[in-house]
Amino acid sequence: xxxxxxxxxxxxxESVSVSDLMEAYxxxxxxxxxxQIEFNWYQLEKAFGSHPHLICYAxxxxxxxxxxxxxxxxxxGFDVVSIGELERVxxxxxxxxxxxxxxxxxxKGAIQKALxxxxxxxxxxxxxxxxLIESVANDIGIKAPISIRVNPNVDAKxxxxxxxxLTENKFGVGADIALSLYKKASNSPHLDICGLDxxxxxxxxxxxxxxxxxxxxxxxxxxxxxxxINLRHIDIGGGVGVKxxxxxxxxxxxxxxxxxxxxxxxxxxxEPGRSIIGNAGIFVTKIEHLKQNNSKSFAIVDGAxxxxxxxxLYGSYHHAVKVSENKKGIKAIWDIVGPVCxxxxxxxxxxxxxxxxxxxxxxLTAGAYGFVLSSNYNSRPRVAEVMVDKSSHAIVRKRExxxxxxxxxxxxxxxxx
Ligand SMILES: Cc1ncc(COP(=O)(O)O)c(C=O)c1O
Numbered sequence: 001x002x003x004x005x006x007x008x009x010x011x012x013x014e015s016v017s018v019s020d021l022m023e024a025y026x027x028x029x030x031x032x033x034x035x036q037i038e039f040n041w042y043q044l045e046k047a048f049g050s051h052p053h054l055i056c057y058a059x060x061x062x063x064x065x066x067x068x069x070x071x072x073x074x075x076x077g078f079d080v081v082s083i084g085e086l087e088r089v090x091x092x093x094x095x096x097x098x099x100x101x102x103x104x105x106x107x108k109g110a111i112q113k114a115l116x117x118x119x120x121x122x123x124x125x126x127x128x129x130x131x132l133i134e135s136v137a138n139d140i141g142i143k144a145p146i147s148i149r150v151n152p153n154v155d156a157k158x159x160x161x162x163x164x165x166l167t168e169n170k171f172g173v174g175a176d177i178a179l180s181l182y183k184k185a186s187n188s189p190h191l192d193i194c195g196l197d198x199x200x201x202x203x204x205x206x207x208x209x210x211x212x213x214x215x216x217x218x219x220x221x222x223x224x225x226x227x228x229i230n231l232r233h234i235d236i237g238g239g240v241g242v243k244x245x246x247x248x249x250x251x252x253x254x255x256x257x258x259x260x261x262x263x264x265x266x267x268x269x270x271e272p273g274r275s276i277i278g279n280a281g282i283f284v285t286k287i288e289h290l291k292q293n294n295s296k297s298f299a300i301v302d303g304a305x306x307x308x309x310x311x312x313l314y315g316s317y318h319h320a321v322k323v324s325e326n327k328k329g330i331k332a333i334w335d336i337v338g339p340v341c342x343x344x345x346x347x348x349x350x351x352x353x354x355x356x357x358x359x360x361x362x363x364l365t366a367g368a369y370g371f372v373l374s375s376n377y378n379s380r381p382r383v384a385e386v387m388v389d390k391s392s393h394a395i396v397r398k399r400e401x402x403x404x405x406x407x408x409x410x411x412x413x414x415x416x417x
Contacts, residue, residue, distance in 0.1 A: 001039045002036075003280065003388075013031045022360050025395060030281055030371050030383060032062075032067060032367060038070060044256070051268065055076050056098070061368040063088050067277060069093065080101055083110045083114070096117035098120055102271070106133075121194050123147050124147065124149060127181060144190060149172035152216040154213045154216070156201035164199055165198065165209070175219075194233060197269070200239060202241075218234075233267040234266045240274070242368070273369075274369070281370060284361070290357055300338070301339075303363075304340040304380065305342060305347075306375045306378060308363060308366055312346065317348075318366060320348035321362050322361060329354040340380070381399060382397075383399060384398060
């Protein structure tokens with residue numbers, strides 16, 4: 001299924017013309033497809049069949065309330081990394097009892113709140129964090145459900161900035177430390193050991209590292225059994241890649257089947273972010289100026305790195321297409337760049353397009369790690385977000401105003417002078 005497609009030479013989001021959306025809501029704009037989110041989620045849900053499982057959507061990938069609401073209505077669980085994310089889930093009717101809490105630096109306050117909400121499980125990242133969870137659980141008299149995040153030391157063969165399963169990365173603990181933490185937890189009346197988790201990175205396009213990590217985790221689970229520590233679930237993390245360019249992606253059904261073939265009766269948790277929301281969103285921006293300097297051609301658009309950071313941060317590739325697929329304009333090899341004063345402020349490089357000032361350019365597969373990584377750099381208000389459901393559409397986050405940029409700032413007044 002592809003919810004963004006050309007019809008009569010105009011890009012559509014479900015049944016709505018993207019040109020119409022731009023006229024209605026202004027530029028730049030994020031546009032999400034509700035049906036694509038549902039399709040992606042159901043594809044994963046189906047892959048598990050009747051095996052006990054819980055899909056915990058990784059809120060960090062896109063935390064817009066409308067997106068979370070679509071998933072909560074499907075009965076999804078969530079993977080959160082802060083109380084802010086947990087509160088978002090609760091605000092849209094998601095169940096805390098279906099939330100896992102990940103992240104390397106949970107604070108005392110966050111742990112207490114999550115316990116009071118009754119989350120499904122803490123994914124514990126260190127001995128120090130386990131001690132803190134135990135002490136908070138003791139203080140408030142609520143037994144804490146825990147899973148230890150194991151760092152399997154597997155090379156996910158993805159961009160180094162989104163690789164998390166190597167010893168050199170800050171995430172999780174090695175198998176030997178995990179074993180000692182489980183032993184300690186098993187002797188605590190304040191901790192309920194429920195699972196083991198790992199997450200080896202993001203935008204992974206080869207299934208082999210996933211299976212390597214799973215095998216290492218299962219080895220550890222066998223060692224735990226010898227110690228009479230029996231887990232209820234294994235959490236295989238997120239990380240399944242999407243198609244930005246011509247990558248070969250992972251077949252979800254086959255991947256999940258190979259997991260199910262190995263885990264016996266253990267419940268399986270999965271924390272997908274990008275594979276649920278990545279291709280369910282686009283970012284659309286308008287050409288303000290065309291500029292050709294000797295051999296170089298720039299299309300200067302009104303969207304920038306502060307709106308969509310991935311190209312600047314990771315050198316990521318996104319397809320860039322004209323919303324109106326015509327041959328009008330100047331044919332050249334264009335860099336599509338924003339107005340921010342940084343050389344890294346580009347959305348796409350070296351694209352063979354016919355362009356005119358005023359054209360809308362859609363940056364595809366921008367639903368994940370798009371808006372959430374946006375900022376107000378260069379005092380630019382954050383852009384609006386819109387959701388489409390067949391022929392209906394509505395704003396799901398208002399465009400910020402200039403006034404909102406400095407509403408929390410105060411002029412310093414020196415009271416002494
Ligand atoms: C612990 C954890 N789980 C899940 C995810 C989601 O990963 P992805 O969006 O690649 O599926 C991340 C993202 O890096 C993560 O850190």
